Amino acid sequence: MSAKPFTSVWTREPKGRREQGLSRDQIVRAALELLDEEGLNALSMRKLGARLGAGATSLYWHVANKDELLELALDDVYREVLTPAGASWRETAGAVAWGLRGAVLAHPWCVGLIGVLPSIGPNALAMSDRLVKACKEAGFQGMDIDFAVGAVIAYTLGAAVPEATWRGMLSRSGGSAREAQNEMIPMIEGLAAGHPDLLERYKDYTSGGLDPLTARQIAFDYGLVALLDGLDARRPRPGATPDEGGTARVGGERVTPDAPGTAPQ
Amino acid sequence: MSAKPFTSVWTREPKGRREQGLSRDQIVRAALELLDEEGLNALSMRKLGARLGAGATSLYWHVANKDELLELALDDVYREVLTPAGASWRETAGAVAWGLRGAVLAHPWCVGLIGVLPSIGPNALAMSDRLVKACKEAGFQGMDIDFAVGAVIAYTLGAAVPEATWRGMLSRSGGSAREAQNEMIPMIEGLAAGHPDLLERYKDYTSGGLDPLTARQIAFDYGLVALLDGLDARRPRPGATPDEGGTARVGGERVTPDAPGTAPQ
DNA sequence: GAGCCCAATCGCACACTGTACGAGAGGAAG
DNA sequence: CTTCCTCTCGTACAGTGTGCGATTGGGCTC
Structure with missing residues (x-):
């Protein structure tokens, strides 16, 4: 209020100390x-x-680090996954899954960071939070909420990551996706020697007359729907007695689940 | 048969040219x-x-490369995942899933390679082949075979990769898993400010009295069982009319599936 | 105005990386 | 013997992340 020359946050354009520096x-x-x-x-x-x-x-x-910078960049990718407001549980889960897949495919570099750097930035947490809320409202209880959220994210990332690198290989070899796919057939034949079923499977993929990109979309959808179906079946219907079918009911016969006939640890 | 000095593969110990070199x-x-x-x-x-x-x-x-060397090393990890002979489809899928998870957890370094390097080595292909065979025998047909196999592997890797890095963080902070988990509570509280549901979820995890490692096992099992249930429901029962419920039946309402309310591409 | 402080920038240096290249070793074949 | 071919290794180059100390210059208090 004193007789100083007029000053304001808005007149002093550079917010920092220097005129314009890094931020x-x-x-x-x-x-x-x-x-x-x-x-x-x-x-x-x-x-x-x-x-x-x-x-x-x-x-x-x-x-602080290059890694810290990459953490910031990675978290920015999670901001791209949006969820519709007021949607059902399945819609929300589907939106997160498709959105996360799309974000990863749009920024293929992040496949080298997912799983290596921690994903605990604000955008990643916001995404998880929305999914948690949806599961909670849908009737999931206790740790089952976390299990369901984790399953959806695990499936999505596990499907999106190899697809992103596969797309990178296709685009790097030039031409359309189908052409590149066809050019790989002889190489695949050499690799899959001794595995006739694998080879047949790959040929189904290419000879189906389907665009490889939409084929992958259908594949993703197939697994996603199956997973959501399975989760839905384990979801206690809201309105039923609470705490029914609650925490940590192990699915199969094994109580301390560990690999049946598998490597240690 | 001529009068040469006696020689044999077994007398000439080094199989290569040099006495003993790299191989x-x-x-x-x-x-x-x-x-x-x-x-x-x-x-x-x-x-x-x-x-x-x-x-x-x-x-x-x-x-040829460091990358090629890493490809060889990564493929060796896939050799660890075994499958029981003559098992049902679910048993085989479960064995692959648990085995793959165990292999990744036993060799945490491979999280930085999965998805970055191609996984088309003999061991990776053998694992896929076994899974393909099981799905085929169980009644899956056409591209559905590939969809089911891809879904199981995607879920497994997507779940195992973050768990491996999470285990690394725990072990690096010293002490038991539960202690380390508890020490992280204040940090998590700071991160999850504004997301009360997330925080509650995390506290459920720690206060459950469950060992964090077995808690993750249960979480993995939960999602795996859900996924297999969902896949099983879409599996045409063997013995029924062949080609029923065949290739590429998209699950939901969308025919050209793309993210509902989501980023482009 | 003078003087100071301190956030911010920069140059240099260090240890270390993957790998191209060419020289050399040494056994096998003629 | 010579010739060849497989294999090893030293050197070198371009490039990496980043610690450290010097420098700068705008905003603050006298």
């Missing part, structure tokens, strides 16, 4: 651009710094 | 040791060469 958001945005354009291996701190007109080590003021 | 199998074995002991980042060609008493670049005679 963490700017760095992450530039990293996302570079990753989308040239892939994971092409991202180096020097190259990223150069793109921002800054020195390589300047970035380390805003970001 | 591809030897290199892969040493790489597996190093990976199991020190992890993926610790494997460098120089270190691996030193372990074998050889120069770093000597390895490149037997192996």
Whole structure:
């Protein structure tokens, strides 16, 4: 209120100390651009710094590690998965699954980070939270909520990750998806020698007259519907007696489940 | 038969040209040791060469790339997953799932390779082949065979990969799994601020009195049983009219499935 | 205004990476 | 003997993440 020259947050354009410098958001945005354009291996701190007109080590003021930077970039991918409001449990789960798949396919570099870096950023948590809420409202109880959420995300990532690298191989070999797929037949025949069933399966895939990309969509849908069906069957119907069919009812015969006839640990 | 000095494969001990040199199998074995002991980042060609008493670049005679070497190592992991002979479809699928999970957990370094490197080695193909055979015998037909196999493997890898890294974090923080889990509570509380449902879910996990490791086993089993139930329901019963419920029946309402209310592509 | 502080940037250096290249070793074949 | 072919290894190069100290320059208090 004193007689100072007029000043405001809005008149003082640069929010920071310097005129315009790096900011963490700017760095992450530039990293996302570079990753989308040239892939994971092409991202180096020097190259990223150069793109921002800054020195390589300047970035380390805003970001502790390269890994931390990649965590930020990865979490940004999770922001792309949206869920419709006021939808049923199945709709929400389906939306998360398809959205997550789409996000991974749109940013193939993240297959090298999923599972390696922790996914506990705000966007990843928000996605999980929406799924948890949907499962809870649908009647899942206790740890079953977590089991269902985990199953949907596990299936989705497990399906999307190899598909992303498969798409990368196709596009790198040039031509349409179907052409590239057909060109691979002799190589596959050599690999699958001694496994006639595998080979037959692959030929079904290519000779079906179906576009390989939509074939993968159908495959994803098939497994997703099966999983959601199975989860739905284990869901206690809301309105029934609460705590019925509750926590940790193991499905099969084994009480301490471990691999039947399988490697240790 | 001529009057040469006696010679045989067994007298000439070294099978190769040199007395004893590197061999591809030897290199892969040493790489597996190093990976199991020190992890993926610790494997460098120089270190691996030193372990074998050889120069770093000597390895490149037997192996084209570091990536190719890692492909060989990764395929060796798939060899660990065994399947019981003469088992039902569900037993085989369960054995593959648990075995694959066990193999990944036993070799945590492979989470950084799954999805990045192609998995088309002989052991990976053999595993797929066994699963394909089981699905085929159980009545699945056409592309549904591939869909079912893909779904089981996708779920398994998608569940095992984050669990492997989660186990790594626990063991790196020292102490028992439950202690480590409890120590993380304040950190989780900070992260999950604004997501009360998520937080409640996590606390259920820790306060359940269940060992975290067996809790994850139960979680894996829950999703696996749900998935197999769902797949089983879509399986045409053998003995029925063939080609019934055949190829590519899309599950839901969408014919060209793409994310409902989701990012492009 | 002068002086200071401190957030921010940068250059340099270090240890280390994958691997291309060419020289060399040494057994087998003529 | 010579010639060849398989295999090994030293050197070198371009590139990596990042620790450290020097430097800069805008905003603050006198």
